[in-house]
Amino acid sequence: MVWEILSRYGRVFLCGGLVCLVGQILINKTKMTSARILVTFLLAGVVLQAVGLFDAIKEFALAGVTIPIIGFGSTLAEGAIEGAKIGLFEACTYGLRAVAGGLTAAIVFGFVIALLFRSRSKTA
Template sequence: MHFLWAFLVGGALCVIGQLLIDLTAMTPARILVLYVVAGVVLSALGWYMPLAEFAGAGATVPLLGFGHLLAQGVVDAVERHGLLGALTGGFSAAAGGIAASLVCGVIASLLSKSKDQS
């Protein structure tokens, strides 16, 4: 049942993003920023953690989950290191995911052949 809820919640988040692309003049880049900021705001209000516990990867993997991860990293770092944690907490919490995406990007660039856009 946990997989079903993860699929439904993650799918609903994707449907909302697709509707924003299709029905508004927003660019995908603005929607990306909107989702990350919405994750931070929902996390700050305390609304995202119950959703993440309920839906698991369906809520933590999308961009909203990245915003939630950044916010939680800042909160944890501020508790441990004081105000300096506000600057370092988000980077520390998301370092693994960011490093993995950079490594995958480098591998993809090495395995593919670039060509001019025309």
């Protein structure tokens, strides 16, 4: 039981760490800004899901790939693929429907937190 939990979380740590490591290599080598990094990883998630590789990776890596923004991209693509089985309209809209929770959370929490706090000048 303990061993199972350890290996489960160890896998999450390793895979999540590796994904971020790739991001850091990109930052160091190409001086990409954070928005570009996020877009790149999101699109990587969309592509991985579209070609059908994501589920196998997720099986092994668990939150190690769903918590990085790759997971957000895969959910978008997953929704779109599901919608495509129903019709063209659903093919176009089910992607956003699948991430509605995350987007709503980001917008609402973003709004509330920004109402409550202001930016502070940083000390060196």
